[in-house]
Amino acid sequence: MLFSPWCALEEQFIANVSSPASAARARRSGRVGLATASRSTSDPHPAEMATHELHPNDTLTTLKMESENLKAKLEEERAKLHDVELHQVAEKIEALGQFVMKTRRTLKGHGNKVLCMDWCKDKRRIVSSSQDGKVIVWDAFTTNKEHAVTMPCTWVMACAYAPSGCAVACGGLDNKCSVYPLSLDKNENLAAKKKSVAMHTNYLSACSFTNSDMQILTSSGDGTCALWDVESGQLLQSFHGHGADVLCLDLAPSETGNTFVSGGCDKKANVWDMRSGQCIQSFETHESDINSVRYYPSGDAFASGSDDATCRLYDLRADREVAIYSKESIIFGASSVDFSLSGRLLFGGYNDYTINVWDVLKGNRVSILFGHENRVSTLRVSPDGTAFCSGSWDHTLRIWA
Amino acid sequence: MIMHIFRVFPQMEQVIVAMQDPDLGIKMKNQRLLITVIPHAMTGNDIVEWLMKKYSIMEEEALHVGDLLVRHGYIYPLKEPRNLVLRPDESPYRFQTPYFWSSQQWPASELDYAIYLTKKNIRKQGQLIDYEKENYNLLHKRINHTWDFVVMQAKEQLRASKQRRKADRIVLECQEQAYWLINRPPVECLTPRLSQRDRGKQSNTKCEHSSRMSLMHSDWSLAVTFPSSFIKYSEQYFSHDPMMHGCPPSNPWITDDITHWALNTNTVSTPTKLRVERWSFRFMELLSDPLGRLKFMEYLEKEFSAENLCFWEACEDIRHGENSRIPQKVQEVYKQFLAPGASKWVNVDSKTMEKTLEGLRRPNRFVMDDAQMHIYFLMKKDSYPRYLKSDLYKNLLVKAIAPQETKRSVFPFMRRHRHSSPNPALVAQALEEDGKAKRLGSPRITSPATSP
Numbered sequence: 136m137l138f139s140p141w142c143a144l145e146e147q148f149i150a151n152v153s154s155p156a157s158a159a160r161a162r163r164s165g166r167v168g169l170a171t172a173s174r175s176t177s178d179p180h181p182a183e184m185a186t187h188e189l190h191p192n193d194t195l196t197t198l199k200m201e202s203e204n205l206k207a208k209l210e211e212e213r214a215k216l217h218d219v220e221l222h223q224v225a226e227k228i229e230a231l232g233q234f235v236m237k238t239r240r241t242l243k244g245h246g247n248k249v250l251c252m253d254w255c256k257d258k259r260r261i262v263s264s265s266q267d268g269k270v271i272v273w274d275a276f277t278t279n280k281e282h283a284v285t286m287p288c289t290w291v292m293a294c295a296y297a298p299s300g301c302a303v304a305c306g307g308l309d310n311k312c313s314v315y316p317l318s319l320d321k322n323e324n325l326a327a328k329k330k331s332v333a334m335h336t337n338y339l340s341a342c343s344f345t346n347s348d349m350q351i352l353t354s355s356g357d358g359t360c361a362l363w364d365v366e367s368g369q370l371l372q373s374f375h376g377h378g379a380d381v382l383c384l385d386l387a388p389s390e391t392g393n394t395f396v397s398g399g400c401d402k403k404a405n406v407w408d409m410r411s412g413q414c415i416q417s418f419e420t421h422e423s424d425i426n427s428v429r430y431y432p433s434g435d436a437f438a439s440g441s442d443d444a445t446c447r448l449y450d451l452r453a454d455r456e457v458a459i460y461s462k463e464s465i466i467f468g469a470s471s472v473d474f475s476l477s478g479r480l481l482f483g484g485y486n487d488y489t490i491n492v493w494d495v496l497k498g499n500r501v502s503i504l505f506g507h508e509n510r511v512s513t514l515r516v517s518p519d520g521t522a523f524c525s526g527s528w529d530h531t532l533r534i535w536a
Numbered sequence: 537m538i539m540h541i542f543r544v545f546p547q548m549e550q551v552i553v554a555m556q557d558p559d560l561g562i563k564m565k566n567q568r569l570l571i572t573v574i575p576h577a578m579t580g581n582d583i584v585e586w587l588m589k590k591y592s593i594m595e596e597e598a599l600h601v602g603d604l605l606v607r608h609g610y611i612y613p614l615k616e617p618r619n620l621v622l623r624p625d626e627s628p629y630r631f632q633t634p635y636f637w638s639s640q641q642w643p644a645s646e647l648d649y650a651i652y653l654t655k656k657n658i659r660k661q662g663q664l665i666d667y668e669k670e671n672y673n674l675l676h677k678r679i680n681h682t683w684d685f686v687v688m689q690a691k692e693q694l695r696a697s698k699q700r701r702k703a704d705r706i707v708l709e710c711q712e713q714a715y716w717l718i719n720r721p722p723v724e725c726l727t728p729r730l731s732q733r734d735r736g737k738q739s740n741t742k743c744e745h746s747s748r749m750s751l752m753h754s755d756w757s758l759a760v761t762f763p764s765s766f767i768k769y770s771e772q773y774f775s776h777d778p779m780m781h782g783c784p785p786s787n788p789w790i791t792d793d794i795t796h797w798a799l800n801t802n803t804v805s806t807p808t809k810l811r812v813e814r815w816s817f818r819f820m821e822l823l824s825d826p827l828g829r830l831k832f833m834e835y836l837e838k839e840f841s842a843e844n845l846c847f848w849e850a851c852e853d854i855r856h857g858e859n860s861r862i863p864q865k866v867q868e869v870y871k872q873f874l875a876p877g878a879s880k881w882v883n884v885d886s887k888t889m890e891k892t893l894e895g896l897r898r899p900n901r902f903v904m905d906d907a908q909m910h911i912y913f914l915m916k917k918d919s920y921p922r923y924l925k926s927d928l929y930k931n932l933l934v935k936a937i938a939p940q941e942t943k944r945s946v947f948p949f950m951r952r953h954r955h956s957s958p959n960p961a962l963v964a965q966a967l968e969e970d971g972k973a974k975r976l977g978s979p980r981i982t983s984p985a986t987s988p
Contacts, residue, residue, distance in 0.1 A: 228767060236779075239789040257960050258797060259788075276788065277954045300960025317961040347856035364859040371859070371901070390820050390912070410902055433769045444547070450763055457763065464591035464601055466547040477773035478766065479780055486544075487604055489597075496767060503597055521778040521796070522789045536779075536789035 231479075231494055234502040239522065240278055240534040244271060249526035250307075251341075251513045255296045258519045262303045263532055264291035270305045272317065275524065275534050284315055284325045293341045297348040304332070304351055306339035312353050314365055333363045340382045345392075352395060352409075354381040360397050362409060374407050376414040383427045389434040396437050398425030404439050404449065418449050420456045427471040427514075431495075432478045438495075440469030446483050448495065460493040462500055471513050476520025484511030484525050490535075506533060545608075545639035551601075552610045555586060556631060562586045567628035569614050574703055577614065577630045580623040599624055609638050612714035620717065630707065636715040647686065650675045652716055654690035671720070772817060776810055784810070785939040792954050799937060802826045809936040816924050819916040823848075832920075835928050841919060843880035844911050847873045851908035855901055866899040874907070884910050 247267035254261050259276040268289050272282040288309035295304045297314075306312035312333035315325050333339065337356035344351055345362075350371070354360045360374040360381055379400035387394045394415070398404045404425055406416040423442035430437045431448070436457070440446045445461040446469050460481065467487035474481055480501065481493040490504040490511060509528035516523040522536040555561045567577035580602075587598035602622040605611050606629070613619065614628040622629075653672045657664055664672060676683065697705050775781045788794045799808050807827055815822040815831075822828040829845070836842040850869045854862060873882045874892065884892070888906045895903040923929055 231780075255960065257957065259957065260959070274956060274959075276794075277956050279956065281959060299964060301964050302961075317959070319959060319962050319965065345856060346852070349856055349858050366858040366860060369859055388820075410905075431766065431769075432773070433765070435763075435765060435769075450766075453763060462591070464587070464593050464597065466551070466601070466604075467544055475777050475779045477770045477777035477780060479770040479774065479777065487600070489600065496770060505596065505600065519778070519800070520776075521783055521787050534789060536787055 228496050230497060230499075231501050234492060236492070236502065236504060236535045238506050238533045239536045240275055242273055242275065242278055242532040242534075243530070244273075244280055245269060245530045245532075247530060248509070248528040249512060249530060249532055250290065250292050251294045251305075252515060252524055252526045252532060253294055253296045253303075254515055254517050254524065255300050256298055256518055257300055258517055258521070260296070260300070261524055261532070262294050262296045262305075263513075263526055264294040264305050264307070265530070266290050270294055270303065270315075272303060273532075275532075282317055282325060284329075286313075290338070293339050293353075295342050295344055295351075297344050298346065299348050302348060304342050304344065306333065306342060306353070308338050310335045310337060310339060310355070310357075312339050312342045312351060312363070314351070330365065330368070332365050332368050333361060334368075335359070335361070337380070340380065341384050343384060343386055345386060352384060352386065354384045354397055356380040358399070360384060360395075360407065372409060372412045374405075374412055374414070376405055376407075376417075377401050377403060382424060385428050385430050385437065387430055387434050388432065396428045396430065398428040398439055398441075400424045402441075404428055404437070406451065416451065416454060418456060420447060421445070423468065426469065429473050432474060432476065438472050438474065438481055440472040440483050442468035444468055444485075446472055446481060446493065448481075458495070458498055460491075460498065460500070462491075465491065467510075470511060471515075471525075473514055473516045473523060475516060475523075482514055482516065482523055484514035484527075486510040488527070488529075490514065490525060504535065507531070545637070548605060548608060548610060549637065549639065551605065552631065554590065555583075567614065569628060569706070572702060572706055574614060574628065574630065574707060577628045580625050580627045580629060583611065583622060583629060584624045595624070607718075609636070609714055609718040612710060614710060617710055617713050618717065620714075630710065632714055633711055636711055638718060646675060646679060647682070649716065649720060650679060650686045651689045651693065652712060654686055655694055658690060658694060776814060782941055784808070785942045791942070793942075794955060794957075795939070797957075799939065806935055806937055807932065809933070809938040812929075812932050812936045815929075819920045822920070822923075831928070831932065832923060835923050835926060836919060838928070839919065839922075843873065843882050844915050844919070846880055847882045847911055848908060848915070851904040851911075854904055855908075859901070862901055863899045866896065866903060869904060870896060882907075882911055883914075 242261075242263070245263065245265040245267070246269065247265050249263055249265045252261055252263040259274060260272065260281070261275050262270065262272045264270045264286075266289055268286040268291055270284045270286060270291060271280055273280055282303075284303075284305075286305060286307070286309070288307055291305050291307040293304075293306050293312070297303065300317075302314050302316045304312055304314045311331055314330045314332050316328050316330075318325060318328065332351055333342070333353045335353065335355035335357050337358075339353060339355055341354045342351055343353075349365050351363045351365055352360065353363065358375070358377045358379060358381060360377075361370055362372040362374075363369065364371055374397070377397065377399040381397050381399040384395055384397040386392075387396070393409050394406055395409065396404055396406050402419055402421045402423060402425060404418045404421075405414045407413065408415050421439065421441040421443055422445075425439050425441045427440040428437055429439075435452055436448055436450045438446055438448050444465050444467060445459050447456050447460070448458040449455070450457045460483070465485065465487070467485050469483045469485050469491075471484045472481060474495070479495055481495050483491045483493065485491060488505070488507045488510055490507075491500055492502040492504065493499070494501050507525065507527040507529050511525050511527050513526040514523060522534050524532055524534050526532045562578050562582050564576045564578055566573045566575050567579070568574075583602045583605075584595060584598045587593065587601055588595060591598070591601075593601075599622060602611070606613065606622045607620050609620075610632050611622075611629050612632055613621070613623075614630060649671070653664065653668060653675065656668070657672065679686070697708065700708070778787055783796055785795050786793050788796055798804075800811060804827070811825070811827075815825065815828045822832055833842060833845055836845055847869070850865075850873065854865045854869065857865060872878055872880050874884070874889070875881075884907050888910050892904065892907045
């Protein structure tokens with residue numbers, strides 16, 4: 136059910152100018168821009184070229200030139216569509232008022248840099264992992280620590296809470312993703328029941344459960360993403376296409392629930408079909424590593440945070456970048472991003488120890504939050520949108536509301 | 537990931553260069569340091585004010601940015617050289633000479649560091665600080681064979697500096713000290729930092745990128761033409777977003793009052809108004825809320841079309857369940873929903889049915905996808921809109937709770953007791969034990985997460 140704007144535009148071209156009658160019809164219905172505007176006496180119309188039959192004189196080079204020409208014209212028309220369509224609408228939106236957010240809880244207990252965190256579906260518990268190999272489950276509301284696991288490796292860069300709340304997954308420099316069922320028996324060693332699920336050939340950078348406790352999606356420094364069956368540890372699907380380390384991923388909240396996006400050191404953000412393993416869309420506008428990707432709540436777009444000190448928004452249906460969130464005074468890279476519940480706000484954790492809050496629609500920065508004493512490495516909004524949690528190299532996690 | 541810090545140098549250097557612009561930069565003056573006058577210096581205040589003006593930012597942010605520049609060695613303090621912090625007052629600061637910038641490919645070798653420490657040792661006998669003493673001794677052991685050279689170099693450099701004017705001498709000493717404070721090799725392994733080699737390569741390409749970037753972007757970000765769908769979505773959810781609109785009766789994180797959560801559990805008898813309203817936004821909202829799905833099921837049962845939702849749920853279970861149980865589950869679903877004469881037969885079009893039956897020969901996770909999607913859209917286009925117009929739904933809306941937003945408590949400093957909640961793992965464990973007692977051998981379907 137994928138909408139490919141390229142196909143649609145091409146079809147319109149060809150349809151509009153296949154006959155003078157249809158061209159006239161197009162003009163009347165208002166789709167002038169596409170059909171007739173690009174008509175000039177000098178160069179041949181792209182649609183005519185598209186329906187051009189193959190001649191014996193057509194060499195590979197002339198065909199290539201034609202296709203490049205077509206592409207350029209299509210891009211031109213595509214740009215026109217966007218300029219006319221919605222330029223004014225963004226200005227009509229009311230600007231946001233004064234924004235006040237404070238640290239409401241500080242979670243202290245990690246002995247080293249906090250690298251990753253995730254929320255439990257109960258809206259108050261979180262799991263966090265750090266450089267010293269410790270994975271801790273907290274009730275963030277009371278700030279009590281409820282479980283702790285010591286991984287056999289350091290730099291636990293990824294952790295995730297299972298949807299049922301009964302297990303956590305984590306991994307890092309051990310190249311694996313392991314699932315720990317959470318036991319409430321104080322005497323039981325959580326590490327004993329550990330299940331090794333994913334196996335990569337380089338570090339694990341991110342992991343996420345899909346809609347149930349039974350499947351895990353992982354991304355790795357080996358340049359691939361993979362989908363695993365938790366029970367058997369079997370590889371269900373692998374995703375190849377990134378040219379370098381994959382640093383982050385996020386599952387789409389769409390109705391059909393079959394896609395996810397990943398970002399990597401090759402500056403690309405790729406959208407994948409989980410069934411076929413194919414990369415269905417790719418975006419390359421960042422100028423450096425993409426550290427974090429997150430879907431807009433409706434699933435129609437996603438945001439990314441990168442070492443180039445910008446965050447960007449990509450529209451999946453329009454197949455292009457639609458906004459850049461940056462400021463000259465922000466020099467350090469963004470390590471993690473997430474949206475507020477309505478998608479109006481984008482929170483970005485940066486390597487200069489701050490958190491910048493952006494107005495997604497109007498594009499300006501609404502607020503800057505100070506508090507952490509070292510770089511912010513991870514940031515997630517809670518499932519019901521009442522707060523967000525940030526983890527930092529200063530060994531602490533903070534809940535902001 | 538760990539090397540990222542080095543990619544920032546060209547951007548920081550751009551800021552520094554702008555600061556030193558003869559027309560638009562900071563106005564340099566002579567600053568007094570005790571009895572000596574240092575030329576070309578500025579105060580902490582000057583730096584903060586310049587940043588505020590140039591980037592249209594508030595004082596707190598300007599102080600933060602300036603502080604980062606000091607910490608990375610581009611600006612150093614004259615008064616307390618060891619304390620690399622920006623003070624927004626009359627404290628004097630100076631720009632570090634580019635020769636000593638951390639981004640230069642200058643290898644901070646052991647030899648140079650040894651010479652520096654020796655100079656210091658000779659100049660101020662026994663005034664090396666602890667880590668410097670340690671390093672000095674370590675180096676003395678490590679490069680003992682060239683120690684004569686080190687001492688000779690140190691003495692020579694000291695002699696040359698004595699011939700300079702006092703002001704210049706102080707400046708050079710400060711520059712050197714600032715450089716070594718940041719770039720000194722780590723104590724355990726006194727080897728030239730490998731990162732220096734990478735730095736050079738990266739800083740060149742980064743320079744191009746950053747200059748291109750600054751050409752492209754203005755001060756505010758490029759909020760380009762925005763699809764109206766995003767605007768509509770954000771507007772629709774505005775009052776449901778606790779960060780934009782508040783959270784009735786109050787945000788638990790702010791007031792320590794968990795009423796908001798208690799009112800929105802999955803087992804509550806009367807849902808809140810906001811929650812019921814949200815179910816009307818889109819079909820997926822209704823289905824993904826366990827309470828919403830329950831209420832919808834009640835409605836479908838009245839309409840004798842509950843099998844559609846049951847089928848959809850069973851398909852979800854196949855898609856997201858254990859790999860090993862797929863063949864068994866697929867067979868059960870076929871028997872219950874698709875086979876001719878099935879007890880809960882669902883109406884799937886012939887083409888889809890054909891395709892599904894074909895796929896049943898080799899059951900996999902996705903074999904029910906087409907049929908599931910067909911039934912999903914059937915419910916979405918038909919049952920769902922009718923549900924929203926039904927009395928059942930309208931009654932829910934009328935009876936729904938709409939708690940008042942409470943004002944801040946009169947005594948804000950009196951902290952409420954923060955109640956703990958049962959761990960979901962515990963709840964699940966208890967349910968399982970309960971279920972074991974009641975179960976009669978029928979297969980267990982994993983239920984979605986229940987929030988306490």
